[in-house]
Amino acid sequence: MEREMQKQQQEExxxxxxxxxxxxxxxxxxLPDLENYVNEQVSSQxxxxxANLCLLxxxxxxxxxxxxxxxxxxxxxxxxxxxxxxxxxCLFLIPEKVQMEEPFKTLIVLSHYLETGRFCQFWDExxxxxxxxxAVPGFEQAIQAYAGHVLSLTYQKVPRAVLxxxxxxxxxxxxxxxxxxxxxxxxxxxxxQLIVIPKNEFNHPELKKSGGDIVPLxxxxxxxxxxx
Amino acid sequence: MSASYDYDDADGHRQMxxxxxxIAYDPNFVPEYVKSxxxxxxxxxxxxxxxxxxxxxxxxxxxxxxxSFKDTPWPSVDAVAHYVDNDHVFCLLYRELWxxxxxxxxxxxxxxxxxxxxxxxxxxxxxxHGVVNMQLPNQWLWDMVxxxxxxxxxxxxxxxxxxxxxxxxxxxxxxxxxxxxxxxxLNYLQAFVEKSAIIQILDREKEGLEQFTANDGYxxxxxxxxxxxxxxxxxxxxxxxxxxxxxxxxxxxxxxxxDISQKGVYLIVIGSHIATIYHYGFACxxxxxxxxxxxxxxxxxLYIYMTKQFHQKSSQxxxxxxxxxxxxxxxxxxxxxxxxxxxxxxxxxxxLCEKYGEKMVRMQKFEEEAFSIYDExxxxxxxxxxTPSAPCFEEPLVNYNQVHCNHVNLPLL
Numbered sequence: 193m194e195r196e197m198q199k200q201q202q203e204e205x206x207x208x209x210x211x212x213x214x215x216x217x218x219x220x221x222x223l224p225d226l227e228n229y230v231n232e233q234v235s236s237q238x239x240x241x242x243a244n245l246c247l248l249x250x251x252x253x254x255x256x257x258x259x260x261x262x263x264x265x266x267x268x269x270x271x272x273x274x275x276x277x278x279x280x281x282c283l284f285l286i287p288e289k290v291q292m293e294e295p296f297k298t299l300i301v302l303s304h305y306l307e308t309g310r311f312c313q314f315w316d317e318x319x320x321x322x323x324x325x326x327a328v329p330g331f332e333q334a335i336q337a338y339a340g341h342v343l344s345l346t347y348q349k350v351p352r353a354v355l356x357x358x359x360x361x362x363x364x365x366x367x368x369x370x371x372x373x374x375x376x377x378x379x380x381x382x383x384x385q386l387i388v389i390p391k392n393e394f395n396h397p398e399l400k401k402s403g404g405d406i407v408p409l410x411x412x413x414x415x416x417x418x419x420x
Numbered sequence: 421m422s423a424s425y426d427y428d429d430a431d432g433h434r435q436m437x438x439x440x441x442x443i444a445y446d447p448n449f450v451p452e453y454v455k456s457x458x459x460x461x462x463x464x465x466x467x468x469x470x471x472x473x474x475x476x477x478x479x480x481x482x483x484x485x486x487x488s489f490k491d492t493p494w495p496s497v498d499a500v501a502h503y504v505d506n507d508h509v510f511c512l513l514y515r516e517l518w519x520x521x522x523x524x525x526x527x528x529x530x531x532x533x534x535x536x537x538x539x540x541x542x543x544x545x546x547x548x549h550g551v552v553n554m555q556l557p558n559q560w561l562w563d564m565v566x567x568x569x570x571x572x573x574x575x576x577x578x579x580x581x582x583x584x585x586x587x588x589x590x591x592x593x594x595x596x597x598x599x600x601x602x603x604x605x606l607n608y609l610q611a612f613v614e615k616s617a618i619i620q621i622l623d624r625e626k627e628g629l630e631q632f633t634a635n636d637g638y639x640x641x642x643x644x645x646x647x648x649x650x651x652x653x654x655x656x657x658x659x660x661x662x663x664x665x666x667x668x669x670x671x672x673x674x675x676x677x678x679d680i681s682q683k684g685v686y687l688i689v690i691g692s693h694i695a696t697i698y699h700y701g702f703a704c705x706x707x708x709x710x711x712x713x714x715x716x717x718x719x720x721x722l723y724i725y726m727t728k729q730f731h732q733k734s735s736q737x738x739x740x741x742x743x744x745x746x747x748x749x750x751x752x753x754x755x756x757x758x759x760x761x762x763x764x765x766x767x768x769x770x771x772l773c774e775k776y777g778e779k780m781v782r783m784q785k786f787e788e789e790a791f792s793i794y795d796e797x798x799x800x801x802x803x804x805x806x807t808p809s810a811p812c813f814e815e816p817l818v819n820y821n822q823v824h825c826n827h828v829n830l831p832l833l
Binding site for chain 1: 708
């Protein structure tokens, strides 16, 4: 019963914050509400880019009120939203001087590895920054989903070892992951150590006819007599 | 007469730091032609004769400025007030023109910048809360919003240059810290959008219940177009301010009620058309929606190519040309990152190759030197970003442009 009420309260207050962001975004007094909302997103594993951008703007307007912890949580949440460009969007609002300090420097490196598909280096770096990232539940799963997404755009048949490196899982946990993808995304186990990914627009490039430029033969046929 | 977007160096570009003693300027002297100008303009506004107002605003004001006020301000509002019944609203409008002329031709002092802010506050408060029964030309209403954002941008850049500030200026800055405060600027623009209910008007228009766009924003029921059109243009103003702050997502959200794939009031004034598409395209570029940018820039660059001859005599001609060049540079960046030449019209493509063909070849190579070309084009074509917070008056500020440029380069690495 208590949990129900707590959840309802959470829903009500997040509804109100979203309203604030839509109707009263340029009011410095809403800063604490926006900060609480970030903490809520972290604990309840939800996400709101608009509210977070609104908060980053306020920090831009009043740099003394900036909270490093909150900004780093926003950035971690943005990483989890990949492939959406949210991380860059948030970064645009953070002063260069601040970006050069920790933990932002590390987060930027992490985002760079993810953008360029360097998953092995990514997970190495993650291992070094355990404490920073543990603060945001759901981080690993979100990145693994992103890695799976990237692989499905790139491969028709992905070797098990490549998948393992990309999502940083091996053994029975890896099998479980593949099973989960099989149920939800149509992955299948192929011959040898290969996992077959269903056909999509990106992993099956086709020669496309550029429809706009086609001139029907009948039109050209009309001038054949003259060309002769 | 909106001032150029790139007067980012108020005391550099125009070395006419004018002190009133240098040139024989008597703010209280009102030549006959100025008296005639204000008397007629006042009458036309009272009679809601939009055509005449537009002629006076667009042509006479510039002609007189060119002829007689090349390097001095117009007569002060106090000197002309009694010719126009001391009409409060007219005086606020006159003062807005007065400051706009000052910013365009001369170098405003800090005090003048602050006074201009005060004038905007008074003018906007009246327009937002009073019952104004005027019809003003769309050009004038657009210029008001455009100039408001421009002066905000100019102020932030001025404030960031701490090196040459006198003690006196620092005291003034600390004392008037509300002037051109970023919250104030954003809230005024937002207030226009809300008070005018322009979003609801545009929604109702889709269902055929409003004639806003069909009437070019004018009110043919005896009412006023001022609040509605200011609300409309404020959406573009908000897009522009958000771009200057680096928040592209929110900028695009502010523009959303305007469907740029359809005819709209933003097309009526060339300045508004270009400002809208330039910032829309730039925001899409930063969101990596390259195809959207390419499509929109293609349309407008073709449009400018075909119609620029008609704007040759306009005071905005230089501005149009400048934005044209900047959009070609951004287009070169987009096409290099996302080759979609089939989306370009033949004319645009050939212009693009002429201007940036060689650079694009180098940009598409995966080499060190490619980055510097992206850097060069981006710095040339991007908006002049600002720092919205007051500086620590003891320390100089970092240049924001570089931050944004680095983010464009990141995906290339």
